[in-house]
Amino acid sequence: MAPLPRSAPSAQATDARGVIAFLDAIEGVPGIEPHGVMLLRHGQVIAEGWWAPYTPDELHHLYSLSKLFTSTAAGFAWAEGLLDLDAPVISYFPELDAEVTDPASRSILVRHVASMSAGHSTEQWDRALTADPDEPVRGFLLEPPDGTPGVTFAYSQSSTFALGAIIQRVAGQSLVEYLRPRLFEPLGIGEVFWLRHPAGRDLGFAGLHATTEAVARLGQLYLQGGSWDGQQLLAPEWVAEATRAHVDNSGGGDSESDWAKGYGFQFWMCRHGYRGDGAYGQYCVILPEQDAVLAMTSETHDMQAVLDAVWTHLLPAFDREGPAASDAELSRRLTGLHLPFPDGEEIPDSEFTAARSDLRFLQRVTLGPRTLTLHEEDGTTTTLPLATGTWPIAGHIAARAAKTDADTVTVHLQFTLTPHKLRIICDLRSGTFEAAWRTVPLMDPSKVTLSAVADPAHRLGL
Incomplete structure (x- = not known):
């Protein structure tokens, strides 16, 4: 794997003091435990660190951050003519045609499952799995949506599972196999694995295990409009469509919440830029205006607090001059990181x-x-x-x-x-x-x- 280029923050017009303040914030909030972080500016890694026992080379469960890779697989399948965003989901499962008779279920399009707007108003995965544990797509389609497909937003694993199932069916391969020559190899992403259900089908909505750097590379690919090392891997039209809001997910909630700014094709819109994220603190934050990517693995229940720290400390650091000595201070700060643990006496048998x-x-x-x-x-x-x-x-x-x-x-x-x-x-x-x-x-x-x-x-x- 060719290494990503490295640079001092000041060489990329970034004040290292803001990065240090961000680290102070995420380490200083009870309940946030960072495991790995990579910050890229202008395509250069300007800060990176892992808190022992976590290491740069070990895979990490990305939970729902896996959805970005499923979205990317959909982008390749769309460009290759294997996937029609305006086709009904049921059309990819003809064996279910006689069973799925409700007009609303039959009106769910591929673009609806891609944008979490299949019409169900709540998370539907458990119900789909209960209805048919061997083929959850059947359970998904047999429950008529209680809202309007294309309009009603609900963050539901069933939608992403259906999208991933369609891709694997038309490609005749698992998601990992399909992405290997199209994404992983060109980006220099090595070992990954994806949990499966049922056997032979990668889960799609979660379960992907990859390194923090793999997340950073994917984010950089989107930031560069699908281009990598001078080669157009992912159609720029897909990048633009995937990373714009297709459905309103505000629900009359907190206007400052980064979970209420709209939803794209498996991407969340943010107050600044857009992102993918996964349970307990896995992030890929892409900031086109700042030409920056933040990849982070961690453990937290308070995912908004991490994003608040990004907006408060990292954003102002971009295009702000800082002393060169702060680069060295940041480098020292990111060396020898480890998760804290209380000291104590030796343990008796x-x-x-x-x-x-x-x-x-x-x-x-x-x-x-x-x-x-x-x-x-x-x-x-x-x-x-x-x-x-x-x-x-x-x-x-x-x-x-x-x-x-x-x-x-x-x-x-x-x-x-x-x-x-x-x-x-x-x-x-x-x-x-x-x-x-x-x-x-x-x-x-x-x-x-x-x-x-x-x-x-x-x-x-x-």
Whole structure:
């Protein structure tokens, strides 16, 4: 993979002090935990950093940021004549034609599912999956919309799933296979994997695992109107259509919310520019007026706060002169980053049983000064190394543990392919523990195990 060009912020007319203020903001707000960040200006990387145990090369679950890649696949299929935006969705599933009789369902067009305006007024995925777990498109089309297709907005995974299913059907390939020669290889994006449902069909609305830099490269492609290294990869007409508002999503809500500025083809419009985002803090923010892209992976429930920090600190830094010394200060700030963890005394050898746990399958925890062993209900054991001051990684799980008061051992498990952290609080007096996710993995609760969260690609045989 050819490296992206690097530059000092001041060489790209950016005041590094604004970037430092942005980092202060996202690190200083309780509940925001940055994992990786890349900022590009004029096609140059001017700031980048990863908070250990996260690294530049490891894949990260993008959650709904995956939708941008599905939109891009739709752009290629449209340009190749495989996808008609004005065709009814039902036309791509002729085997459902006799069943789907409601006129409103039959009037849902491809452009409607691309723009989250299929006409259902609420998230519909669970209902579609319940109706037909093997072919959710059938469940989607069998429920007549309660609004008007093309007008009624609802952020619904069913819409993106239907779009992705159509692309995979007309292409005769998975989304990853279809995108490999058209997007991933030309952009220099290496390994990725996409979760599937059903077997053989990439999920489309979530489940893509890729690096922070892959997100940055995709954002830069859109910023450049679909051009990369002098080659027009994606039709500029698609870029323009995908990144403009097709439907009003304000719903009479907060006028300052960046979730109420309109919706394109799987892109959110923003107060400034446009973006893709994913649950718990995955972002690709594209700022055409500033010729800038921000790619970020993180863990947070307060996604608006991160965007507020972008508008407050990064926007004013563009085209503002700053001292050269600030470039060096920013470089130092981005070196040796790591997720915080409380210090404490060395851990005594001890064993704990579950008192209360969000993970019903986690039965026992065995601790020593250098190792942590997790015992699951089915007899599976996972032993992880512990080391003071670092986040040693084993099997995509990084563990830290410390005696944080006289009677308590605090354990954090960081699942490095995901935004998720599991906190285990062990009581030395009772010999019991309580475990809770800081952000709960969005997957079938009955299938949540340590291995399923830590390495979903291995679990799925990808």
